[in-house]
Amino acid sequence: MVEEATVMSPDQPTGQADAASRQRVLATITGALSDVSPGPEPERTETTAEKISRPAGPAASGDVIGLFAERCADYGATVVRLSSGRATAEAARMLVDRGVRRIALPAGLLAEAGPALTNSGIEIVKDDPPLASAELDQLDGVVTACRVAIAETGTLVLDHSVNQGRRALTLVPDLHLCLVRGNQVVPDVPQAISRLYPSILAGLPLTWVSGPSATVDIELTRVEGVHGPRTLLVVIAE
Amino acid sequence: MNPRIGPDQPAVPTGSAKPAPALPFPAAARRELANPQLRANLRKATSTIQAKRALRQAETPDWQELRSAAAAIKDRTLRHLDHYLLQAEAALIEAGAQVHWAATADEANAIVTTLVKRTGADEVVKVKSMATQEIDLNEALAKAGIAAWETDLAELIVQLGHDTPSHILVPAIHRNRAEVREIFLAEMRLNGAPAPPDLTNDPQELAAAARVHLREKFLRAKVGISGGNFLVAETGTLVIVESEGNGRMCLTLPQTLISVVGIEKLVPTFQDLEVFMRLLPRSSTGERMNPYTSMWTGVTPGDGPQEVHVVLIDAGRGKALAEPTARPMLRCIRCSACMNACPVYQKVGGHAYGSVYPGPIGIVLTPQLRGFGAAQTRSLPFACTLCAACADVCPVKIPLPDLIVHQRNKAARHKQREPRPHLETLAIAGAGWAFRRGWHLGLVGRLTSLAGRLAGSRTAIGPLPWPASAWTRARDLPVPARRTFRQWWKKQQS
């Protein structure tokens, strides 16, 4: 099925042209695969996920949360581990220490983190109605949760559900503080992918964050902070 | 004075991703070899990234199984590409995206141009994308009066410097910091927010200038254009792997997002990404994970672009699929590990190849996509010593030396069809005769041993005239043996 042709000006290609190209591309491919035996549904590659023997790497045994903290800090993020009762207060303190006054807070995090932040004198800006990009640019930072954290690679994954806010929220402000629960930390990428599958099926976008934005484009010198938040703070609550 | 150009007055793009009219590889390589700054930069870049990649491979105990899995997944996808394309199309439409098909580069450019025009925008922000460079999308948009802003720092340097990329991963590796500063000072003010007048050579400051310059463009952009690292057939999810956050900006802030995706970018299931998300960053930049990866599935209400287009392009890929000896090149995930490992690439860099795809994968892919008609494309498969260092590092196990030899076969057949006899075809015909029978080679040996005896007491041959000068200009040649092994053996036996 191809999309319906929408309103187009006369000098532009039409939906019919698109449909003709589609037929041509598919015909080329089908012709190219004449040596492949036709089958209804292709078999699953037996070499993915489960079948790969994963020898016990550093993530397979021992302190998974510790490994995550270490690898995340490797990228230049500031990482702290705390008992869950102290997480939001510590988060507020870290923000105040860095001169943060106005932050965005997703609706799903208001109850959990709102009071501690307000008590520290931080102004909370709600993204409802959605803030314009220019308004986001005026904020000092943003505080969010995440969906999964990956120990092997020190990665945070956001699925932008209600306690993480839409994608622009963690992109435009220059500082991002992420609250991670200990049980969100998985040892490796394959397990993260498995846990993220429901989010994908729900149509949610994912953002994988491994340290602050970085580039090596000028003489291979690492520079942190190009377009995304230049400061990444991670508070792990156990 | 601030000659800032407002959003209502976008400037025409100042750079071009289109390579200059390309010289055949040997001549282009000679030109690049004469640039000591380039050679020093390339040496540093390729050796640094190679060492990091090797470190990541060493700390990944299941590396070889991962490579095999990646190759198997890609091969299976390619064997059933029609099926997966239709599955991806259905999933994308279901998720609110609009799917377009382009058999050729021109068709893809026409589709994108139309889509941009429909929004009323006269500028777009772009995420670095090999596919859009391959099809010369920026030039097509410029012709339609649409400014395409490259937002990757290196691509910005290349664009503002009226230049072409020299490396897939670090496209401005041929520029040093002083040159970047000069380019920023001279060009940023002509194209938007100017660089601060007191800008220094410090990479931190240079990156900060780019942040300010581009932020203005990100915040006002109505249309973003991207490629795609992977497209998940099962769900219609697109994946972009990046470092700087410019990708997230382009994928998130504009109202309209157009992604130009080669049909070989498919993977069957979301779970398959676990293999590629472990292989790609490690192979590409030598990091355990790149700073940012975005995954999105069509339109997410209230989050990001509300008009999402995916343009699936063939542009020669279907033809490669039809050749069993070319098919494995479609596994490529554009990590650039083969380039960093290539002794030829390390010496001359990307410009010598006259293509957006340089290095080992480039010398098989470029002639495949362009055909063997031009002498330049025919020269590319020979830009290789067949040392096989590339095959060792390829994360999807592309047998690059074999593919290169097959491309040479096509080039040779092309040459043989030409009416003019080439020195090479004559020499090969002679060699073919000499090696057909043992006694033929014995006869040749009698001639070479005679030459060896005539050389007298000399042990090495110095400079000789053309065509032998290709070898002897800088290298001595040993004198042929006065008695071949065959002659010695015969004498011994009798």
Add this chain to the structure above:
Amino acid sequence: MALPGQGMRVGLFATCINDLMFPQTVRATVDLLRRLGCQVEFPPAQTCCGQMMTNTGYFKAALGSVRSFVKAFDKYDAVVAASGSCVASVRHQHTMLAGRVGSAKLEEQARRSAAKTYDITEFLVDVLGVVDVGAFFPHRVTYHPSCHSTRLALIGERPYQLLRAVAGIDLLDLPEAEQCCGFGGTFSVKNPDLSVALASAKAANVMATGAEYLVAPDNACLMNIGGILSRGRAGVKPIHLVEILAQTEVAAA
């Protein structure tokens, strides 16, 4: 005590470049194999592995080499050559050539001959099971692991094992050892500037070791690097690995 090669009949594959340019390497191979008890034969129907034609893209022209190879070595249990590059071509390219431009019968013959073809280092270590071949070479040497030997023939650590067991040898580490020397067959004349640039870098690394001899498992690389060393009067002598292994204390004296 029985010698390790006792009762073995070995087909010697001289290779064209060694036959015409470096016969001393083939003679050293004969000496060494005989010293270890093998019966060595040189079937005169042999020519060349054909990779010069194959790798330049002329598949049909290379077919004569494939045919002469399978014919010459049909009756042997093992085929041995002092060149990882030529061995790799026999193993990886002969069946491909037969399949592409030859016949199914030739493909099958090529498969059989490929399976019994060894580089001398593999034959010594894997088939004869020897690492110490009783060699004596009291010199400073550095080893260049040729690309085709290492990455295509996969001879691996064997040359190092064999060299370390040589009496009197001083084996020096070569910086950037795995880097290609820039020979690449017809690459060396199609892209001479690059070939020379790569060979010069290799030669500089060789000279930095202070070695008297540059040793490699392939004479083609030695011819390339040696050409630079010779032109620069560097005084470092190229020598094939097997020529070192063939040297004994008796011969040296």
